[in-house]
Amino acid sequence: MNRSGGDGTTPLLQVTDLRIEFGRSRREVVHGISFSLEPGERLGLIGESGSGKTVTALAVMGLLAENASVTGSIRLAGRELVGLGDKDLAPLRGALMSMVFQEPMTALDPTMPVGRQVAEVLLLHQHLPRGAARGRVVDVLGEVGLEDPERVADAYPHALSGGQRQRVVVAMALINRPDLVICDEPTTALDVTVQARVLKLLDAELDAVGASCLFISHDLAVVSQLCERVLVMLDGAIVEQGSVAQVFTAPTHPYTRGLVATARLDAVAPGERLPTVEDYYARQDRT
Numbered sequence: 092m093n094r095s096g097g098d099g100t101t102p103l104l105q106v107t108d109l110r111i112e113f114g115r116s117r118r119e120v121v122h123g124i125s126f127s128l129e130p131g132e133r134l135g136l137i138g139e140s141g142s143g144k145t146v147t148a149l150a151v152m153g154l155l156a157e158n159a160s161v162t163g164s165i166r167l168a169g170r171e172l173v174g175l176g177d178k179d180l181a182p183l184r185g186a187l188m189s190m191v192f193q194e195p196m197t198a199l200d201p202t203m204p205v206g207r208q209v210a211e212v213l214l215l216h217q218h219l220p221r222g223a224a225r226g227r228v229v230d231v232l233g234e235v236g237l238e239d240p241e242r243v244a245d246a247y248p249h250a251l252s253g254g255q256r257q258r259v260v261v262a263m264a265l266i267n268r269p270d271l272v273i274c275d276e277p278t279t280a281l282d283v284t285v286q287a288r289v290l291k292l293l294d295a296e297l298d299a300v301g302a303s304c305l306f307i308s309h310d311l312a313v314v315s316q317l318c319e320r321v322l323v324m325l326d327g328a329i330v331e332q333g334s335v336a337q338v339f340t341a342p343t344h345p346y347t348r349g350l351v352a353t354a355r356l357d358a359v360a361p362g363e364r365l366p367t368v369e370d371y372y373a374r375q376d377r378t
Contacts, residue, residue: 101169103129107164110162111143115158121146121328133319134305134306135314137308143327145307148305151273152184170183187271191261191277195253198260205246210225210227227266228262231266232258268302273307311339
């Protein structure tokens with residue numbers, strides 16, 4: 092596993108005082124967060140739904156809705172992304188950075204064979220002839236473990252299983268060997284067996300292309316398996332960060348302690364009420 096983080100190199104991704112607001116009311120949902128991601132590093136981003144994880148990822152990709160306002164700095168390979176329009180961001184998406192979304196059906200066009208969709212990424216960024224692009228797509232679909240990749244390339248998304256569709260999305264995200272891959276809950280929609288296979292595939296493919304990864308998940312076990320550092324988000328702020336070992340074994344913030352404890356269901360006796368994060372805030376208030 093390629094895990095370089097913290098070796099003194101210039102960060103691939105540097106986020107500084109990132110603030111995100113929405114709508115006419117300018118409601119702020121991300122409150123001045125800062126973090127960095129080194130070349131080849133895996134960084135986990137955890138927290139409950141609505142904490143700002145996905146919004147942060149979409150801000151990096153420049154995919155937020157038009158009513159969003161972004162301030163602060165997002166630098167990718169030294170280039171400032173905040174303030175760039177689609178015309179400037181389009182050449183970067185799929186080439187320098189890419190994203191694996193939670194639900195592959197929303198990431199794939201239902202009216203187009205998946206092979207054509209993956210090929211579009213090559214045609215846009217590498218300007219390959221269509222025949223060469225088709226051959227490369229079939230090769231990559233085979234590399235991500237899809238049987239009979241020629242047939243899969245000609246299939247429409249609805250004809251594939253959830254695990255197959257997610258493998259197609261992984262292939263699409265990695266085919267141009269980007270420097271940064273953002274994974275937003277990439278296995279949540281899959282059953283446990285398929286989830287394990289896709290995670291193993293993702294781990295191997297990230298190593299193969301040498302990409303850095305920002306991995307968003309609610310599953311602490313998956314983050315501990317795939318990442319070396321972790322950020323904990325709550326209500327649009329980063330409340331704790333550090334190595335996976337440090338944060339998951341000796342968390343300092345009550346919210347993180349609650350997350351870690353509630354993930355350890357093996358420690359709950361039969362018939363005992365499951366702990367909640369609020370329990371740990373209450374305990375903190377009493378001490």
